Amino acid sequence: MAGIYIHIPFCKQKCTYCDFASYPNQMAKAELYFGCLYKEIKAKKDLLKGKKIDTIYFGGGTPSYVDAKYILGAVRQIKNYYNVAENAEITLEVNPGTIDRQKLEIYKLAGINRYSVGLQTYNDSLLKRLNRIHTAQDYLDCMELLKGYNTSVDIMIGLMDQTVEEVKKSIDFALKGDVNHISVYALKAEDGTPIYTQYLNAELPDSDEVAEMYDFTVNYLAEKGYYRYEVSNFAKAGFESRHNLNYWKRGEYLGFGLGASSFCLERRFTNTEKIDEYINAILKNYSAEIFSEKIEGQEQKFEFVMLNLRTNKGVVFSEYFNAFNSHFKQDFKDKLPYVLEYMEETEESIKIKDEYLYVQNQIIIQLMD
Amino acid sequence: MAKKDNIRNFCIIAHIDHGKSTLADRIIEHTGQVAQRDMEDQLLDSMDIEKERGITIKLTPVRMLYKAQDGKEYIFNLIDTPGHVDFTYEVSRSLRACEGAVLIVDSSQGVEAQTLANVYLALDNDLEILPVLNKIDLPSARPDEVAKEVEDVIGLDCSEAPRISAKNNINIEQVLESIVKNVPAPENLDDKPLKALIFDSYYDNFKGVICFVRVMEGTIKAGTTIKTFMSSKTFDVVEVGTFDPHLQPKAELTSGEVGYVTASIKSIQDISVGDTITDLNNPTQVALPGYKKVAPVVFSGVFPVDGSKFNDLKEALLKLKLNDAALTFDADNSIALGFGFRCGFLGLLHMEIIQERLEREFDLEIVTTAPSVAYKVYKTDGNIIEVDNPSRLPDTATIAKMEEPIIKASIYTPPQYIGPIMDLCQEKRGMYLDMVYLDTNRVTLTYNLPLNEIIFDFFDGLKSRTKGYASFDYELIGYHESQLVKLDMMLNGEVCDALSLIVHKDKAYERGRAIAEKLKQVIPRQMFEIPIQASIGGKVIARETVKALRKDVLAKCYGGDITRKKKLLEKQKEGKKKMRKLGSVEIPSEAFTSILKIDSE
Incomplete structure (x- = not known):
């Protein structure tokens, strides 16, 4: 099992909390960028040689903002050089207000079979304050278009002036669409983003309030039939995101494009976030990587544990043994006693108790060297 | 002559x-x-x-x-x-x-x-x-x-x-x-047997101990076999010289001169500042009057943040001690802080400087406990002991009475600040002695004050209340009987020995509450709720609670950027490593010093 991530660094305007590689007003570079992207896809084809790709994910930026032909081209390029499974999950991030029937036709042609729609909140004035480009109505229109497709929706908690009641309204609104999967992310104000000022001015809900919203979300979504399979991800049974799960299972993946991260052959590497630097490097047949790290020994094991503990399955002992040919409980015997009271154990696996999943850093760092 | x-x-x-x-x-x-x-x-x-x-x-x-x-x-x-x-x-x-x-x-x-x-x-x-x-x-x-x-x-x-x-x-x-x-010229006593005063020294990695000397009588040069009076050790002089200002070797130093002497002195304990040097083969009969042995008055625990650095800390203290006769230290251990040293200092500035030098010159990370003074404890069995570490105070049932050190403070101030200074001294349990006008612009106020009030936040109080215009000098004058109690801080039901204080009973409640509040601010939230209690003799006088942590997760979608996630966790782990543990409660190092900085107002 392996995945491919494609980064689309274009958007109409930058959201106030966004610190991803995404640039408004750079559409003129799209043609050049995708040319480079295709080249990069080809150049790295041997890295996943012999591996089956069963998930492709287009993230951004706003992938649905660019001409759909580029998406089609990217999938074709991948299929040309990689062994993509027949039933692969191919996801496209979509922003309400940026798609139409025509685009959908092309996406269909490309083989996109899953859409991840960024609603964030039902509240129009809040959407505006976050500098989102859409309204709540745009979301409904978008979901109307996507009827019959496998869709996921993103919502955010911890936004300005948000309360539990507001979060409930957002969930209710999101579920007006035909949704199989929901991601609920807590806002994190990163230094350098416009929203950071609001964070410094304590205009954002504090961590207790966010925890309140989160706990509500977990319970409320469970009532609605969406179970938590990872800290921030909820799904109807059978609709878990394979792409996400691949990350948490420590599966291999290649990331193409600006700022994209990869994990392959026990090496983690990341591309530059500067668009001109990326284009220049690829055109000259250089690597666009600005970071690369070999993962060895205990570090591999720690990563496996840290990632799997994010999920509701936790660490499955047999999977651990298959990966490392050693036993989890033996490898972590010195550290486990400090955290056992927060864990739930069966014959097959060990996971963080539900009530502690949202304070998991405290547990995970205990398992670190 | x-x-x-x-x-x-x-x-x-x-x-x-x-x-x-x-x-x-x-x-x-x-x-x-x-x-x-x-x-x-x-x-x-x-x-x-x-x-x-x-x-x-x-x-x-x-x-x-x-x-x-x-x-x-x-x-x-x-x-x-x-x-x-x-x-x-x-x-x-x-x-x-x-x-x-x-x-x-x-x-x-x-x-x-x-x-x-x-x-x-x-x-x-x-x-x-x-x-x-x-x-x-x-x-x-x-x-x-x-x-x-x-x-x-x-x-x-x-x-x-x-x-x-x-x-x-x-x-x-x-x-x-x-x-x-x-300035009078020194007398020429070159003909007499060598008599030189060591007025300072430091350790040099190449030359060994370098003694700063004033030759009072006689002559000293390379090759002279010298003897120290107090420590009764002998050494062969390797080099003598002057401070120009860097060490400048000379053929000899004669009476009246100031310079340095090296003699391959390896151990920093072999020389004490204030000792007299003489010529082993032609000794002077009488040593110079020794320095009054200086006694530390402020004590605090100094512990390595990393427990394995205990020996490094010991080495560093030994080196500092070479140039600083006033610094004392004895091995100490604490439930919360592990192994470290109980150090004695001349005062708060001296304490701060030593702590800073340990961190900067020796690259050590240290935790220090609140400073204390030395109390005299009269036990019911007739024994009298000195206690400079609150956690070592014996059971109250065995204490007949306690005495605390008192200083005589002279405060120089422009007259407009007399009121605020008197208020401050009153708050600090001072006893008014005298007030003298030096002229129309300056007044000296004299007070007797308990030293343990001075080391709390007297300096800051004096500075802020007089806009920095008042100056202050003091001398220790003795011990007075006092109603003192031991204030314990309990975290999650366990007494944290390194946070215990000895305070006057009238101040205990206020101090206990202030410390509990401060600890609530500095102790990070953990997986469980942590009660903080201030208690005297088992009786709780103040209580605060650090609520359980509710959100500590990397919940944002960084996509496949696991490296970033790991780095954030590593940073968090680093912070955690510096915490001290008391039972299952993690306490940041600053908790131990922050209780000093409680504004009493």
């Missing part, structure tokens, strides 16, 4: 900030001893901490040649001295190596607490005192009034006192001439 007419040994004494180091630099500059380009900002303050804080802690001698107006050339040995009350002891050490002292008085500030304290020290040592009025270029300078103040308060004739600006290089020549004219 014959004199060494061309030698002048002197020091400069002053209240802190009156311009001592600046004048020292000027003198060095005027004698041309050090090329301008070699001069660091203030040459004598060579430790980083000294430069940053603008204070002098260490003594640093400098030898200079000065061509005077009489046409003769003189050797000046200047020994710089610390200005802070904590280091009175070091001042007295350097005074013993001199015949004269230049007393600097800031002509805008006038006589201050340490001006007087230092003058008394100089008089005790029979030094000739040369008053100098500094900072005459300041708009607020009032040299005539200050001259009169010096005459009235101290009784020194100021009619010929140079009026200078060390900063702007005004009238420095007058100071130099005054030194030639007024």
Whole structure:
């Protein structure tokens, strides 16, 4: 099992909390960028040689903002050089207000079979304050278009002036669409983003309030039939995101494009976030990587544990043994006693108790060297 | 008796900030001893901490040649001295190596607490005192009034006192001439057996211990077999020399001279400052009067953040101790902090400086506990013990009574601050003794105060209530019986020994509440709720709660950027490693010191 991530660094305007590689007003570079992207896809084809790709994910930026032909081209390029499974999950991030029937036709042609729609909140004035480009109505229109497709929706908690009641309204609104999967992310104000000022001015809900919203979300979504399979991800049974799960299972993946991260052959590497630097490097047949790290020994094991503990399955002992040919409980015997009271154990696996999943850093760092 | 007419040994004494180091630099500059380009900002303050804080802690001698107006050339040995009350002891050490002292008085500030304290020290040592009025270029300078103040308060004739600006290089020549004219030349006692005073020392990795000496009688040179009086050790001198200001080897040092001696002394404990050196083969019969053994008055626990660095900490303390006879330390251990040392200091500044030097010069991360004083505990079985570590206070049932150290404080202030100062002293359980007007602008208030109140936040209180105008000097005068109690802090039901304090019973409630509040702020939230309780003899007097952590997760979607996630976790782990553990509660190092910084207002 392996995945491919494609980064689309274009958007109409930058959201106030966004610190991803995404640039408004750079559409003129799209043609050049995708040319480079295709080249990069080809150049790295041997890295996943012999591996089956069963998930492709287009993230951004706003992938649905660019001409759909580029998406089609990217999938074709991948299929040309990689062994993509027949039933692969191919996801496209979509922003309400940026798609139409025509685009959908092309996406269909490309083989996109899953859409991840960024609603964030039902509240129009809040959407505006976050500098989102859409309204709540745009979301409904978008979901109307996507009827019959496998869709996921993103919502955010911890936004300005948000309360539990507001979060409930957002969930209710999101579920007006035909949704199989929901991601609920807590806002994190990163230094350098416009929203950071609001964070410094304590205009954002504090961590207790966010925890309140989160706990509500977990319970409320469970009532609605969406179970938590990872800290921030909820799904109807059978609709878990394979792409996400691949990350948490420590599966291999290649990331193409600006700022994209990869994990392959026990090496983690990341591309530059500067668009001109990326284009220049690829055109000259250089690597666009600005970071690369070999993962060895205990570090591999720690990563496996840290990632799997994010999920509701936790660490499955047999999977651990298959990966490392050693036993989890033996490898972590010195550290486990400090955290056992927060864990739930069966014959097959060990996971963080539900009530502690949202304070998991405290547990995970205990398992670190 | 014959004199060494061309030698002048002197020091400069002053209240802190009156311009001592600046004048020292000027003198060095005027004698041309050090090329301008070699001069660091203030040459004598060579430790980083000294430069940053603008204070002098260490003594640093400098030898200079000065061509005077009489046409003769003189050797000046200047020994710089610390200005802070904590280091009175070091001042007295350097005074013993001199015949004269230049007393600097800031002509805008006038006589201050340490001006007087230092003058008394100089008089005790029979030094000739040369008053100098500094900072005459300041708009607020009032040299005539200050001259009169010096005459009235101290009784020194100021009619010929140079009026200078060390900063702007005004009238420095007058100071130099005054030194030639007024500082007595040392006596020529070259023919007598060797008798030299070790007034300071430090450890050099190549030469071993370097002893700063003033030769009183006789001669010392390479090859001389020397004997120390107090420690009764013998060494063969390897090198002697002078401070120019860097070590400059010389053939010999003779009576009246100031210089250094090295003798392959490997152990820093083999030499004690204040000891007398003599020639083993031609010994003097009587040692110089030794220094009064200086007793530390403030104590605090010093622990390595990383428990495995215990030995490094020990080495560092030993090295500091070489140059600092006043520093004491004994191994200590604490439930919360593990193995470390109970250290004794001359005062709060001394404590801060040692802590800072451990961190900067020795690259150690340390945790320190709240400072304490030494209490006398009279037990019901008739024994009397001294307790400087609150966690070592015996069971109250076995205590008949307790006594605490009392100081006599002299506070110099402009009259408008008398009210606020009296309020402060009242709050600090002070006993009013006296108030004297030095002139219309300056008043001395005298109080008896418990030392344990001074080490809490007296300095800050005094500074803030007098806009920094008041100065303060004190001496320990003895012990008074007092109603003292041990205040314990409990975290999650367990007493944290390193946070215990001995306080007056009337202050216990207020202090306990303030500390509990402070701890609530500094202890991070953890997986469970942590009750913080202040208690006296098991009775809880204040309570706070650190709520359980509810959100600590990397919940944002970084896509496949696992590296970033890991880095954030690693950073968090680093922070956690620095925490101390008491049971299952994690306590940050700053919790132990933060309780000092509680504003009592």
